[in-house]
Amino acid sequence: MDFDNKIAIYIQIMDLMKRQMINGDLTIGQKIPSVRNYSKELKVNPTTIQRAYRELEAEGYIESKRGMGSFVTQDAECINRLKVTLAEEISKEYIEKMLQLGFDEESMIDYFAKKVRR
Amino acid sequence: MDFDNKIAIYIQIMDLMKRQMINGDLTIGQKIPSVRNYSKELKVNPTTIQRAYRELEAEGYIESKRGMGSFVTQDAECINRLKVTLAEEISKEYIEKMLQLGFDEESMIDYFAKKVRR
Amino acid sequence: MDFDNKIAIYIQIMDLMKRQMINGDLTIGQKIPSVRNYSKELKVNPTTIQRAYRELEAEGYIESKRGMGSFVTQDAECINRLKVTLAEEISKEYIEKMLQLGFDEESMIDYFAKKVRR
Amino acid sequence: MDFDNKIAIYIQIMDLMKRQMINGDLTIGQKIPSVRNYSKELKVNPTTIQRAYRELEAEGYIESKRGMGSFVTQDAECINRLKVTLAEEISKEYIEKMLQLGFDEESMIDYFAKKVRR
DNA sequence: GTGGTCTAGACCACA
DNA sequence: GTGGTCTAGACCACA
DSSP, X not given: OOOOTXXXXXXXXHHHHHHHHHHTXXXXXXXXXXXXXXXXXXXXXXXXXXXXHHHHHHTTSEEEETTTEEEEOSOHHHHHTHHHHHHHHHHHHHHHHHHHTTOOHHHHXXXXXXXXXX | OOOOTTSOHHHHHHHHHHHHHHHTSSOTTOEEOOXXXXXXXXXXXXXXXXXXXXXXXXXXXXXXXXXXXXXXXXXXXXXXXXXXXXXXXXXXXXXXXXXXXXXXXXXXXXXXXXXXXX | OOOXXXXXXXXXXXXXXXXXXXXXXXXXXXXXXXXXXXXXXHTOOHHHHHHHHHHHHHTTSEEEETTTEEXXXXXXXXXXXHHHHHHHHHHHHHHHHHHHTTOOHHHHHHHHHHHHHO | OOOOTTSOHHHHHHHHHHHHHHHTSSOTTOEEOOHHHHHHHHTOOHHHHHHHHHHHHHTTSXXXXXXXXXXXXXXXXXXXXXXXXXXXXXXXXXXHHHHHTTOOXXXXXXXXXXXXXX
């Protein structure tokens, strides 16, 4: 995996795993790699993986069980809503910035549609 | 002004001034506040203002004249293009993230339009 | 049984069994489940049950008889005192924490009574 | 400072600072020691202090500003409620455990009052 | 100087 | 083996 030098690695790992939960590479209740194995796979320090896991657990997406490993949460609703949650988050930021640039609602939609279809 | 803790203050100041250039609060050739005055006004370290001015100058949006202070560039074209430049930049980022979430082009446009009009 | 992620499972099992001794679900001299059976019932690693039994035995609440299994102690006094022992233990901790929060004796009693009756 | 070997140091530091906010040793908006200084004072690794600060920030009790240091939150309400928040938390746990031991409401209050006044 | 991140490596409790 | 914590030390962006 290639990491973007400008964003903290543990954040990038969190984003990666969230995307995997969205596209089904990681499913409900599934065991995820151990801290040590994943650190070898990604060629990253184990404490960096642990940081990512700890924050994902705080956000409710995974659960860690001492001695047993870490698992995607059993909370199906939480995983199902993940795509919506993330889309809302980034859309809100984007809309805010576009408003600040002076776009009104309809011109922003027109602009965006053209940009996407281009 | 309230600063977002997670983004460098000098970046936030640059963004603020760019927005002012777009909406006309800052116009072509206009003198901008001295580093000292602006740092007092924003309650921010002078070196932070200096950094913001330095980078804005490197990007061509302001010019420093020795002994006279700093001014918005005379290059009207540059200011006029600012809105377009920023819009393109943030739109590109947004589209990329939406693609990563699994949206295709049309569903992304639908989603966005609903979100804006809601 | 749902286990609290933050407390060692063997501790939680010990607590469970102590509570059962207090409320009579487990009585003096009664045979308790084998390590194997109990581990299946609770869906827990057998070594975890073993650990719980070992510590309960060290504390005098259960006894292992070779070839016969494990039994609640015959020492009635020990079981009878269990409720008192645990109540003292957790009360001591609680009072200590409330003192650290700045409660004095009477205000702590008032607060507690209101909280319980609420 | 003496640390209890059984509880994570960063947790103990968090508890210490919360108590200081309650008793007024740390007041609203006040600068708290830098990570490095506090680590020297408590003879603890800087990353351990940082972990404590990071979690306190996540809970809303302090704010860290890059290059400027860390500060008790300006949110007076949050600090004012801290004593109540903590008291509720530990009381809820205590009451739950006493119920499990078979105490009813009034007997629990009696028991507690005697224990405190003893 | 100050906070934020990361590494390499260690030790512990637990399963 | 697995996660949790901690240390010693480094480098970076920022003020």
